Amino acid sequence: MLPLTSYAWGSPGRYIQGAGELDRLAIHTEKFGKRAFAVIDEFFYKSFTERLNTLYENAGGAFLSFLYQTEITKELIEKASDEASGFSPDVIIGIGGGKALDTAKAVASRLSLPLVIIPTSASTDAPTSAMSIIYNDAHEHDDVYYYIKNPDLVLVDSQIIADAPVRFLVSGMGDALATVFEGRTSIRTNQPNYICGESGSYMRTRTAAAIAEECYRTIREFGVRAKIANELHVVTDALDAVIEANTLMSGLGFENVGCAASHVVCNGITAVPGGDKALHGEKVAFGVICQLLAENEDMKLIEEVIRFNLSVGLPVTLDDMGIAPTEENFDIISANPQETEWTREPFYMDAAKVKAVVKTAHELGKRYKKGL
Incomplete structure (x- = not known):
């Protein structure tokens, strides 16, 4: 604190x-x-x-x-x-x-x-x-x-x-997805944002917290319709809404409130051999599921996020990103949590705990893809 x-x-x-x-x-x-x-x-x-x-x-x-x-x-x-x-x-x-x-x-x-x-x-x-x-x-x-x-x-x-390729817009929704959940965690643990670090540490404004919440609401409401418009190469109100959420709302939200575990999982996946083949937002979207599991969030919320990912084509498993779920890869993704923004979470996480969460997220995603 x-x-x-x-x-x-x-x-x-x-x-x-x-x-x-x-x-x-x-x-x-x-x-x-x-x-x-x-x-x-x-x-x-x-x-x-x-x-x-x-x-x-x-x-x-x-x-x-x-x-x-x-x-x-x-x-x-x-x-x-x-x-x-x-x-x-x-x-x-x-x-x-x-x-x-x-x-x-x-x-x-x-x-x-x-x-x-x-x-x-x-x-x-x-x-x-x-x-x-x-x-x-x-x-x-x-x-x-x-x-x-x-x-x-x-x-x-x-x-x-x-x-632009539809995959980019969908990846942006994955990055935007993390904004509210990482923001809520940063607020809960009274973490500083990324503003004016040259002169001190500062809290988020209420404006920033509200924007983070609106970002999540916007991509959930308009995500599927925006993807269809992108596939057709036409500009619609839904596409403009998601462009604004992915770019402006998410940008203002993460910088003015803060990031947390979702982006750490993304960075870990990046370090895995072949991890650079997945886009940033794709890796972050899977990281959101990991973060929510680590925080023991209500299963209804976790399911809501998984179903959203599936509805627009975001990853819910490592396989979806071309990453093999091997012990070696789990170890790379979970390395050195105390040197990362896992420390912004309201509990202690070591490599073993992170590994357990990532494994669970991967398995949970597999079950939802099977309709279980």
């Missing part, structure tokens, strides 16, 4: 979401200046570089893109920062998935420049946050960079999300 006495809130300066907003990017960045440097995910690099070069030329500006590929490492951040510095931009833009966006955050922080974030899928809540998750060349979690401010603008083009 920490002696927290003050509250803190952090959020992007602006959030804009709607179909066709990418074509208005030069208008959105004009307030910062004419010269824009963009870190662009390799899957969109060629098409978006051509599109945005034309856009900025027509607006009388200058545009330079940097190819993001492989992994977000400290070396890649250094290279991108050097290229940006040589261009003397007025604003940094990140376009792509969570790792490309986190790279842009690091560049903007190093150069002390405004930051615009443009996710190309609604797969994680990374776009709104003031942090970057750093990996090494082996795709293993290496570090976390925390920044003194959130992005100045998060710009979401709903049509781009509708055209």
Whole structure:
């Protein structure tokens, strides 16, 4: 229990979401200046570089893109920062998935420049946050960079999300699913959030707790309909609702309230051979089941979460993520809990206890898939 006495809130300066907003990017960045440097995910690099070069030329500006590929490492951040510095931009833009966006955050922080974030899928809540998750060349979690401010603008083009693979949207629902449960745990144990860590430790605001609750309600109500819209590549109110939940509500919720065991299980799965094949939110969704079992939550709630996962296609077993349920893999997933956010839970967990929970979650998921 920490002696927290003050509250803190952090959020992007602006959030804009709607179909066709990418074509208005030069208008959105004009307030910062004419010269824009963009870190662009390799899957969109060629098409978006051509599109945005034309856009900025027509607006009388200058545009330079940097190819993001492989992994977000400290070396890649250094290279991108050097290229940006040589261009003397007025604003940094990140376009792509969570790792490309986190790279842009690091560049903007190093150069002390405004930051615009443009996710190309609604797969994680990374776009709104003031942090970057750093990996090494082996795709293993290496570090976390925390920044003194959130992005100045998060710009979401709903049509781009509708055209993205459905698996990304579903994964985002898995990440969003954890927001309320990890938030409730952080509140129960009076844990600090991730805001203004450079100046102290702070409690969540009531606003943040309410957003976390609404995030869960939104994905439960609209999740299946949003998935169907994504499959059809059309933008509907349901899809926009889930995009907002996956991106804005989940982002504000986790950063302003806090994470807990669900994300630790995710990190453990990432360390398992082949664990990088599952998306972040897929691993988190299975982690939610593990967390609820560890907390001895009411079985009705656990069943509600499992059935939601099954309804949209989120994992309920390790097999669903291509992970073999071996003793060795259980040991990797359960390692060193006292060095992780398992310590935010209201009870002590050692590796043996975590292993038991993960095994139980896997077996429970198997039974529900069989209709038991």
